Amino acid sequence: MEVFNPFKNYHMFKNSYYKIKSEVGNDTVLFYSTRSGETMALESHTALLYENENYDDLPENVFSKLLASDLIVPKEENELDEVILENKTSIAESRTLYQVIQPTANCQLGCGYCGQNHTKALLNNEQMDAIVERVKFKLERENNFDALEIGWFGAEPLMALSNIKALTPRLKALADKHNLRYSSKMVTNGLSLKLNVFLDLVKNYHLSFFEITLDGTEEYHDKRRFLKSGEKSYRIILDNLIDIFNYEGFSELNTTVNIRCNVDQTNHDSVTLLIDELNSLGIHKKLSNFYVAPIHSWGNDAHLMSLEIANFADKEIDWVMYSLKKEFNTPVVPSRKKQTCMAIDPKAELIDAYGNIYNCTEISYVPAYDESGYILGNLNRTDPSNLLQERPFVDWNDLIRENKSNSPCHTCKILPICGGACPKTWKEGIFSCPSFKFNMEDRIALSYIIAQKGSEVLSAF
Amino acid sequence: MKKFDNLYSKLDQLEKLNKQKYKEQLKFDEHVNEMINSVCLNKKVFLFYYENYQKALEHSRHGNIMTAENLVSRAGKYIDKSLLSEDEKKLYDLICVPIDAYLHYRKGDFSAAFTGTKKTMELDSYFEKKFPIVFFHKIQQIHNLARISFRSMEVDRALIILKDIFRLLIDKTQITFEDVVYDPIYLEYNSDDLRKSMIFDILNDVITTAEKHKENEKISILDFCDEIITHSSFNKLETQAIL
Numbered sequence A: 001m002e003v004f005n006p007f008k009n010y011h012m013f014k015n016s017y018y019k020i021k022s023e024v025g026n027d028t029v030l031f032y033s034t035r036s037g038e039t040m041a042l043e044s045h046t047a048l049l050y051e052n053e054n055y056d057d058l059p060e061n062v063f064s065k066l067l068a069s070d071l072i073v074p075k076e077e078n079e080l081d082e083v084i085l086e087n088k089t090s091i092a093e094s095r096t097l098y099q100v101i102q103p104t105a106n107c108q109l110g111c112g113y114c115g116q117n118h119t120k121a122l123l124n125n126e127q128m129d130a131i132v133e134r135v136k137f138k139l140e141r142e143n144n145f146d147a148l149e150i151g152w153f154g155a156e157p158l159m160a161l162s163n164i165k166a167l168t169p170r171l172k173a174l175a176d177k178h179n180l181r182y183s184s185k186m187v188t189n190g191l192s193l194k195l196n197v198f199l200d201l202v203k204n205y206h207l208s209f210f211e212i213t214l215d216g217t218e219e220y221h222d223k224r225r226f227l228k229s230g231e232k233s234y235r236i237i238l239d240n241l242i243d244i245f246n247y248e249g250f251s252e253l254n255t256t257v258n259i260r261c262n263v264d265q266t267n268h269d270s271v272t273l274l275i276d277e278l279n280s281l282g283i284h285k286k287l288s289n290f291y292v293a294p295i296h297s298w299g300n301d302a303h304l305m306s307l308e309i310a311n312f313a314d315k316e317i318d319w320v321m322y323s324l325k326k327e328f329n330t331p332v333v334p335s336r337k338k339q340t341c342m343a344i345d346p347k348a349e350l351i352d353a354y355g356n357i358y359n360c361t362e363i364s365y366v367p368a369y370d371e372s373g374y375i376l377g378n379l380n381r382t383d384p385s386n387l388l389q390e391r392p393f394v395d396w397n398d399l400i401r402e403n404k405s406n407s408p409c410h411t412c413k414i415l416p417i418c419g420g421a422c423p424k425t426w427k428e429g430i431f432s433c434p435s436f437k438f439n440m441e442d443r444i445a446l447s448y449i450i451a452q453k454g455s456e457v458l459s460a461f
Numbered sequence B: 001m002k003k004f005d006n007l008y009s010k011l012d013q014l015e016k017l018n019k020q021k022y023k024e025q026l027k028f029d030e031h032v033n034e035m036i037n038s039v040c041l042n043k044k045v046f047l048f049y050y051e052n053y054q055k056a057l058e059h060s061r062h063g064n065i066m067t068a069e070n071l072v073s074r075a076g077k078y079i080d081k082s083l084l085s086e087d088e089k090k091l092y093d094l095i096c097v098p099i100d101a102y103l104h105y106r107k108g109d110f111s112a113a114f115t116g117t118k119k120t121m122e123l124d125s126y127f128e129k130k131f132p133i134v135f136f137h138k139i140q141q142i143h144n145l146a147r148i149s150f151r152s153m154e155v156d157r158a159l160i161i162l163k164d165i166f167r168l169l170i171d172k173t174q175i176t177f178e179d180v181v182y183d184p185i186y187l188e189y190n191s192d193d194l195r196k197s198m199i200f201d202i203l204n205d206v207i208t209t210a211e212k213h214k215e216n217e218k219i220s221i222l223d224f225c226d227e228i229i230t231h232s233s234f235n236k237l238e239t240q241a242i243l
Helices: A044-051 A060-068 A079-093 A125-141 A157-177 A195-205 A218-224 A234-246 A268-280 A309-325 A396-401 A423-427 A440-453 A455-460 B002-017 B022-026 B028-039 B043-061 B065-077 B086-106 B110-127 B134-151 B155-171 B192-211 B215-230 B232-239
Strands: A013-015 A019-024 A028-033 A038-043 A072-074 A096-101 A147-152 A181-188 A207-213 A256-263 A289-294 A349-351 A356-358 B175-177 B180-182
Touching: A019 A440, A028 A044, A028 A440, A038 A044, A038 A060, A038 A440, A044 A060, A060 A072, A060 B043, A079 A396, A079 B065, A096 A125, A096 A157, A125 A157, A125 A349, A147 A157, A157 A181, A157 A195, A195 A207, A195 A234, A218 A234, A218 A268, A234 A256, A256 A268, A268 A289, A268 A309, A289 A309, A309 A440, A309 A455, A440 A455, B002 B192, B002 B215, B028 B043, B028 B086, B043 B065, B043 B086, B065 B086, B086 B110, B086 B134, B110 B134, B110 B180, B134 B155, B134 B180, B134 B192, B155 B175, B155 B192, B155 B215, B155 B232, B192 B215, B215 B232
Parallel strands: A096 A147, A096 A349, A147 A181, A181 A207, A207 A256, A256 A289
Antiparallel strands: A013 A072, A019 A028, A028 A038, A349 A356, B175 B180
């Protein structure tokens, strides 16, 4: 067989822009590709060859792995275009119809940072019929869905439990009719999530994911998340969680329960205390995820009380390490994110208790957005066949590519694992980068060390 | 169906004996490496091409056809194939043609899938002389033709093809599909475990396929399988440990 080298002296490759370097000890250098979400550990002399793009001297298997991890890419490739193409393709190929329903505008709590205006509004029968008709139309119009996912959000969704119970069998029947997987999740304050309610929702209403918020330990939480009547909420929520996690058949339920801890300048000291408390109660091992989130603007000035982001990131890495040390299931390194939020999925919608239709979870019930034009339509006036395709932010990926997103995403190395954070917040001129942007090097090193030596290694810290 | 109790029980028995699936044994990647070393002077460029096609295959298996097509486009975008030698071109084609054919199959274009698979068989015929392991890749292609025939509801045609595959694998008889020759000598150049394991895997695949067909077609497919397992050569094979 004859062979000749058409590429002799031709260097086709370059190092990817989308990489983060982290060093462990004196001899190991880690390179994390935000394009693939994969990490390569190289000895320092090999790392130097890679950094200098001296590919001919790299061992073949190393070159091959760097190529497979997108740490080495074609020289002529416009990587931003590739990332954007992957994001847009992922959205176009999504076979899940995501529908968020806020069955009530009511909530027991009066949290200081909440931007919503709570009322006793509930979805009525006509509105519930219209929701079912709307979902039915979408499923019938496109026959390539393989899943229907419902998100029950608030205000507080459990204040409209009867609506959830009335709608679920109808939505599930639609999924069954079209041979789709059905799943649903709920973001709840946890006050009404008694064990019997939880079990009923899981066993009879197909809820498989819950997210509950605790803003630190009792002393801190109750100063922020009190009932509108002024009563405290921490003990009620925690007792509910204890009952749920202590339920003997909990693990067989295959249900995800997460705790989010919202943090600003006034309660950050309580995070480690909360971790200790959850650990001492034995909750940590059954919890799917515990994470800390900075308070953000909710059509208000709540974000002004937040910790400065780099400061938050410093503390966050300590919380991650501390929770791992306390045997929590805390994710360390974020993975590839092709869709930043529901707003950029042209099929996803949120319907609130007034029948208003949105493509964002942060707008409904917030008076600051009443006149903002973010309402796509209303169930009472919108025919189910009207898919409301004129929406804000569906062009988010194009805006990033064209550097018109009012954000630094166009040149950001973490774009592939962030997706651009919150398009609405950027539009409002508010900084929206995720905290992990500022502690990624530590996260990468931590993840590597744990993979090599196990989380026991953290006991030394 | 009671009629096929013997078939299903034999299948269970074979499953217990056949500890390792054919694809787990083949480790085609390792052989591709050998081929690259022999054929390509710029291995790095080929690896890029290969890597993207492998990812495309993985995505197309999950039904992400657009993602797969983007990867296929990325694979070829920076490589001027006109500069390659004839052997290199053939090796690049050996990677892309079967995966392109699979993409056609997933998109329901069975005619293009058939053409691409046939072309892959021709490429395999070229490479099997130097790399006998490629013969098994060639058998995979004829099996793919049977699958395409099943999907396009040409059950009789699929069974004719399968009959040939089993003649080749069980009786070690030479077969010809159109003008492509399958010479059993290449079976001798490879592990016999691979051959036996492939017989079981194909049989298992055909029985699974039968379940997806209407009753009368299902019966004719199962009848065919029953005939295979009751054949004396198959029984002879069965008495030897499969793996």
